Amino acid sequence: MDDLGRALRTWRDRLDPASAGIPHKAPRRAPGLRREELAVLAGISIEYVVRLEQGRAVKPSAQVCTALGRALQLSDAEFAHLMRLAGHAAGPHRVPRLIPGSVRRLLDRLETHPLAVYDATWQLLHWNPLFAATFGDPTAIGEDHRNLLLMQFEGLPSPVRFGPGERAAFEESLVADLRATTSRYPTDPDVDALIARLRRAPRFRELWAAAAVAEHQSGHKVIEHPEAGPVELDSDVLTTQGSNLRVVVYTPRPGTDARDKLDFLAAIGTRVLSPGRQVPAEVPRLARRQHFQRPE
Structure with missing residues (x-):
């Protein structure tokens, strides 16, 4: 698991399914969202979520990062960190591609x-x-x-x-x-x-x-x-x-x-x-x- 995979797993584990609009009644073995739930919320395949978290897909597109950021309810700083980990960092002389929370x-x-x-x-x-x-x-x-x-x-x-x-x-x-x-x-x-x-x-x-x-x-x-x-x-x-x-x-x-x-x-x-x-x-x-x- 690389830095990108660890960050995604951490953000997924901390998110309460109820706050993401996913009702649950039965007790869960682990906190946070399941991989399949994140896949549905972000509109990507569960196989791709697995590859990202295991470090087998290291450069998701900026569009995929945006979808993951929204699904994981990341702050602007966290979303910027996600984009950097995915290789989409923008320096002061590069065209910005981060979509801020506002x-x-x-x-x-x-x-x-x-x-x-x-x-x-x-x-x-x-x-x-x-x-x-x-x-x-x-x-x-x-x-x-x-x-x-x-x-x-x-x-x-x-x-x-x-x-x-x-x-x-x-x-x-x-x-x-x-x-x-x-x-x-x-x-x-x-x-x-x-x-x-x-x-x-x-x-x-x-x-x-x-x-x-x-x-x-x-x-x-x-x-x-x-x-x-x-x-x-x-x-x-x-x-x-x-x-x-x-x-x-x-x-x-x-x-x-x-x-x-x-x-x-x-x-x-x-x-x-x-x-x-x-x-x-x-x-x-x-x-x-x-x-x-x-x-x-």
């Missing part, structure tokens, strides 16, 4: 809206179940593709329907936002690697050469859903102070039937992005639980 509490209160959290490079860190039900489940694609810029410029499937001129404006806004990020984190190797990869796309090279700088903010989206049809949404980007996390919240467009359609999607749950793709064991499956879980 933001997580906000996300819980907005669960009736599709929402997602991105870092300053537009890497998807977290989404709620209704987001996955509306846009498609991000776990159906590799984690390195869960970046809004890569999805846009590498041509990954998207349910977003763009009107005349909207695609160009959307791409210009994203690239200008990334340009602003490079001045905030000029020595982050992940930012350099992302730009090098994006430079393979002619459209990105064209926009990057323009050197525009701006923040990507609100917009209007029409989502073509296979069961619900077109869903018209307004998207608003909330940027956190200090960490530059982007919380993207989607709300029903006034004068449309989007609210009814979102309620319908919340009821039917997650759809996959690409049929036939299997979800890795370590990926949270929150959409299969009491709440519902792709990018802006």
Whole structure:
């Protein structure tokens, strides 16, 4: 058992099942949550919990860490420790990827809206179940593709329907936002690697050469859903102070039937992005639980 495994076991043992919403009447041989209970709460497989605690899986994704942090009710300091143990430490010159407790509490209160959290490079860190039900489940694609810029410029499937001129404006806004990020984190190797990869796309090279700088903010989206049809949404980007996390919240467009359609999607749950793709064991499956879980 490594440091990560010991920490997870300690946090699991200390958590009262009742405080996690798990009723129990019969006496338990050991305090705290059972492994299978943590797996259900975090939306990951019990096999992966075992591998983590035994030190056979040493670098869970930031998304898995977020799910474990929520399930174990970790404080901000403990969650930061978990992220460091998992290899996701962020120095003063690195793009922050920790989602603080204050933001997580906000996300819980907005669960009736599709929402997602991105870092300053537009890497998807977290989404709620209704987001996955509306846009498609991000776990159906590799984690390195869960970046809004890569999805846009590498041509990954998207349910977003763009009107005349909207695609160009959307791409210009994203690239200008990334340009602003490079001045905030000029020595982050992940930012350099992302730009090098994006430079393979002619459209990105064209926009990057323009050197525009701006923040990507609100917009209007029409989502073509296979069961619900077109869903018209307004998207608003909330940027956190200090960490530059982007919380993207989607709300029903006034004068449309989007609210009814979102309620319908919340009821039917997650759809996959690409049929036939299997979800890795370590990926949270929150959409299969009491709440519902792709990018802006």
